[in-house]
Amino acid sequence: MLQELFSPSVQHWLDLAGIFVFAISGALLAVRKNFDVFGMAVLAEITALGGGTFRDLVIGAIPPAAFTDLGYFLTPLAATALVFFLHPQVERIQSAVNVFDAAGLGLFCVAGTTKAYDYGLGLTMSMVMGLATAVGGGVLRDIVANEVPSLVRWDRDLYAVPAVVGAGIVALCIHYEALTGVTTGLAILTAFVLRLLAMRYHWRAPRAWHRRSAAVEAATEETP
Template sequence: MLNELFTPSVQHALDIVGIFVFAISGALLAVRKNFDVFGIAVLAEVTALGGGIFRDVMIGAVPPAAFTDLGYFLTPLIAAGLVFFLHPHVERIQVGVNVFDAAGLGLFCVAGTVKAYEYGLGLTSSAALGLATAVGGGVLRDVLANEVPSLLRWDRDLYAVPAIVGAVMVVLCIRFETLNAYTSGAAALAAFVLRLLAMRFHWRAPRAWNRRSARAEENAAVI
């Protein structure tokens, strides 16, 4: 189904771009955490490939594409090398990196959902794995860096929600037999635009209703 949207060569190129920008975000976090060159490379690889590897293992597409395509494996290392030597300059174009990251989010949530469905999963499970494909690498990155995963933090702009929207649009198209090049592209575009809007206007998910303030919680803990 997804192959109708792009030719294999174009699809591969888009995958590489998505992997590259995800790897940049992982490598930048490693620099901020004062990791050495090995740590930077590991965080870049995990961020870029973690979600796709998890999806492929869960659906039985083994060995995962990350281990059968040398380009997938080498791209994060190139990103790690650029950040290692040029991280002050990369930090300056963080806005541009975020835009490409949003594009990768949209592409990967759609690609992950379609691939899971093509391997026989139901609609709900396919959407869940589409989400995991898009955000799984970021979760692993934050865990390895000893941070609360970004998609669980209330003070971060919406990240998982755009991926959920894209994945749900795909499974609805599958359900009503309307998935094609245009609807796949629309789902990826919706996730991309929603993520950009969340970054622009700092949209965040609501917290628990009538929750106590952080100060009240701290006082209660002291007592």
């Protein structure tokens, strides 16, 4: 469906841009975890391509796009090389990297939703695949790096919610036959802006109602 809205070359370059910024986040985490260059490359590839590969396997787009386009494979390696030689400089522009990462989130949640719908999934499951496309690589990155995925940590700024909103806008537009270049751009922009606002104001999802902290619970148990 996106192919009907954007030319193949534009869509391809948008994909590569999103892959590149996601790969940078993976390579930077590898540096912080003291991985070697091979570990950096693995984490960059997983972060950049994991979500899209999972989506393609679920919807039956075999082989996944990550294995049919050499550019998809080489782009994370280019990001790895950049971080390997210039990681102090890249760390210093982390805020700029976060902006591009937010843009990639918006692009991938929309692209994932439309591709899943094109392959016959219903609107709700297409939204789920849009979310998986946007955040799946980050979840795999954290698991491989032996960290609790940021997606499920309460002390992380909203990440999944902007993707869900972007995917939801696309699903509604498909339902009402209103998906155009303008509405697609609006969905991408909405997810992008929500993610930026979440980072700026540290918006977080609520935890369980009337939840007590572990420290409070431990102190209560020790009281005679």
